[in-house]
Amino acid sequence: MQNTDHEQSIDKISTPPELQCKNSKLRQSHRGVQQNESDIYMSNQYKNSRTPPPTANVLIRRKGPVATSTKQIAGYFTVSGIENELSIPEHDWPCFALKELPDNAYDWLNDHYPVNTNTRKHRCSINYCGTGTGKRYIATRIQIDKIPNDPDLTRIFRIAVRNSNTDQIEVFGGRKGLELIFDYTQWLSTKRNQHRMTTGSLGDYLKRHAGMGYASWNNIVHSNMNYKNNDCDDNIQWEEPLIFRFNGNEYRVFVYYDRYKGLPESVIKYAGKSDAIDYTEVECALPVSRINCNGNNDAVPLFDKLYKYYTWYKIPKVDIKFSLDMRYDIRHISEEDA
DSSP: OOHHHHOOOOOHHHHHHHHHHHHHHHHHHHHHOTTOOOTTOOOOOGGSSOOOOOOOOOOOOOOOOOOOOOOOHHHHSSHHHHHHHOOOOGGGGHHHHHHHHHHHHHHHHHHEEEEEEEHTTTTOOOOOTOOOOOOOOOEEEEEEETTOOOOOOOEEEEEEEEOTTOOOOOOTTTHHHHHHHHHHTSOSSTTSSSSSSSSSSSSSSHHHHHHHHHHHHHHHHTTOOHHHHOOOOOOOOOOOOOOEEEETTTEEEEEEEEEEEEEEEEEEEEEOOOOOOSSEEEEEEEEEEEEHHHTTSSSSSHHHHHHHHHHTTTTTTSSOEEEEEEEEEEEEEEEEOO
């Protein structure tokens, strides 16, 4: 007697996968199919001949490794995804920000204010706001703040990088340009896949930084024992914006991520007029754990690590005036190239 559809479904569920091929051959032999005929479970003869029959109720087993799929966007918003793509561990992301943001400024200056005899001659005084005879400077501000009433001593690493724009050249393309930069469905870069001598290694760091903030913040919150004992939403957003000051305006970009749907949303808000007329400034923030800040399990505390990297970073840069202002608790470093 032939099995009913219900009995067949039960047979598939209860039968181990390694026995389903044998059972299939057995059922075929009862229907008059010769055992030496091809079997779709074990043969690929349909591959080059005709369209294979529907396989909705058929278990197909193939040799080789099992393929898994992950949304590509997760590479922007998970710690593991970012670490895999950058080959940089999470505790070094602040140093990576200190590399990429000045790199972007340096490349922009090389494009719009290239080194020539004039700039070499006037590598003299230029203050933080860009007045003076020089046209190429990069100023970096770093502030490590405490989060009030946080027993885990999480810190917020804030970095602002400013570069001169004495000729008031249009930057970013205004709001429309920012919308394109933070469109996670496409690449928009002056570096990626282009044969140009640039220092930035990514070409999409600005949108990636927003994902770093979300990934680190969720990683910190989810590892908090107090959080685990509460019935809270486990899709915590990083509320610190990326701030852009250029061409006399200020914009704030908030990037939110829906981990359940795997979809990001960029919200760009106009914050009003700014005094950034002859300079451009990008400011952003990352959460960092107390291990990185205080050096409890790290040989070099974050503050010292950042300063060491900064002093190394500017050595090979040609005809650039640098300045640095770093603050963390009672520690303060302020210096400017002579």
